[in-house]
Amino acid sequence: MRQATVYIDREALQYNLNRVKQLAPTAQIVSMVKANAYGHGVKDCLAALSGTDAFGVACLEEALEIRELGYQQPITLIEGIFSEDEMQVVIENNIECIVHHQQQLDWLRAHKQAYIGKNLKVWVKLNSGMNRLGFKVPEIIDVINSLKAEGFTCVLAMHFANADADHPLNEQQKSQFLQVKEACAPIMGSCCNSAAIYKWPELNFDFVRPGIMLYGASPFADRSAHDLDLKPVMTFTAEIIALNHIQAGEHVGYGSTFTADKEMDLAIVSIGYGDGYPRAFPKQNYVAINGQETRVIGRVAMDMIAIDVTGIDAPIGTEVELWGKNRLVDDVAEANGTIGYELLCRLSARPIRK
Numbered sequence: 433m434r435q436a437t438v439y440i441d442r443e444a445l446q447y448n449l450n451r452v453k454q455l456a457p458t459a460q461i462v463s464m465v466k467a468n469a470y471g472h473g474v475k476d477c478l479a480a481l482s483g484t485d486a487f488g489v490a491c492l493e494e495a496l497e498i499r500e501l502g503y504q505q506p507i508t509l510i511e512g513i514f515s516e517d518e519m520q521v522v523i524e525n526n527i528e529c530i531v532h533h534q535q536q537l538d539w540l541r542a543h544k545q546a547y548i549g550k551n552l553k554v555w556v557k558l559n560s561g562m563n564r565l566g567f568k569v570p571e572i573i574d575v576i577n578s579l580k581a582e583g584f585t586c587v588l589a590m591h592f593a594n595a596d597a598d599h600p601l602n603e604q605q606k607s608q609f610l611q612v613k614e615a616c617a618p619i620m621g622s623c624c625n626s627a628a629i630y631k632w633p634e635l636n637f638d639f640v641r642p643g644i645m646l647y648g649a650s651p652f653a654d655r656s657a658h659d660l661d662l663k664p665v666m667t668f669t670a671e672i673i674a675l676n677h678i679q680a681g682e683h684v685g686y687g688s689t690f691t692a693d694k695e696m697d698l699a700i701v702s703i704g705y706g707d708g709y710p711r712a713f714p715k716q717n718y719v720a721i722n723g724q725e726t727r728v729i730g731r732v733a734m735d736m737i738a739i740d741v742t743g744i745d746a747p748i749g750t751e752v753e754l755w756g757k758n759r760l761v762d763d764v765a766e767a768n769g770t771i772g773y774e775l776l777c778r779l780s781a782r783p784i785r786k
């Protein structure tokens with residue numbers, strides 16, 4: 433059987449959740465489990481996240497999956513509902529909405545009694561300069577104050593565009609958030625994703641919304657998961673299925689893009705872009721064998737890659753770590769010109785999941 437495998441380490445997930453608790457001890461934790469728990473498999477992850485206060489997802493279907501699996505914690509739809517008919521289902525299933533435009537407010541008000549009757553919070557989204565979702569200042573102040581006057585319990589919500597970096601917009605976003613929070617006091621607040629949880633403990637407020645850090649990857653380009661004391665949750669492996677000894681001048685793989693400059697041993701590993709392993713690597717990429725890194729050579733194909741095993745004891749059947757505890761997903765992503773989030777989310781259905 434082909435052994436391309438995704439292992440999920442539930443203890444690592446619990447460890448990372450505890451890291452959130454250490455960093456934001458007074459806030460409630462809304463664990464972001466959208467996109468199938470960042471590609472890790474929502475079912476496995478929910479079981480390991482029993483210590484969380486709530487879940488965050490991107491759409492009603494993701495929220496209903498959590499309810500169908502039997503979890504009763506609050507759930508927030510971080511983009512709200514997409515049409516009015518979803519409101520009934522939201523209320524029946526105790527799901528909370530973000531509102532970020534007038535139509536969503538109208539839908540909410542049309543179902544006001546039922547929504548309030550279930551004690552569901554309304555998350556009102558501030559657009560403080562990211563310019564994706566939300567009401568701007570000063571409109572949001574009127575929106576929140578009217579909702580409060582109508583009996584809704586509100587949470588002021590915002591998302592940073594550059595929490596992972598030093599950017600002048602950070603100060604604008606922070607100050608607008610604080611301005612609105614003061615103008616609408618008393619009101620609960622939520623603006624921290626993983627990077628912000630690390631960088632701005634003073635902004636943790638009532639609810640933090642960690643995503644990537646739960647899965648043991650880094651939100652920062654210049655700080656690794658190890659630096660942040662996070663444990664990688666996903667280990668992605670495949671097996672060596674063939675060995676070749678080649679001479680200087682011989683080529684490897686499609687396009688013959690790799691030419692050996694000396695005699696070498698190479699191994700063929702049963703993994704490819706058909707599994708979600710990326711194809712384009714502008715920079716040299718590596719895999720790990722028993723903790724030792726070795727380079728990937730030639731092009732990634734749909735089902736196979738070639739790696740350099742010169743001087744490495746790696747017979748057929750050897751397990752190769754594509755990413756995990758030794759070869760961090762963020763480093764693979766960096767070589768691929770992307771971020772760990774994307775690689776984790778875009779695995780295909782083909783690898784076996786354990």
Ligand SMILES: Cc1ncc(COP(=O)(O)O)c(C=O)c1O
Nearest residue numbers: 464510591625626641642643644
């Ligand atoms: C609104 C919102 N909050 C929190 C998060 C979690 O972010 P991160 O995975 O960087 O912690 C996301 C992720 O995209 C988000 O969209």
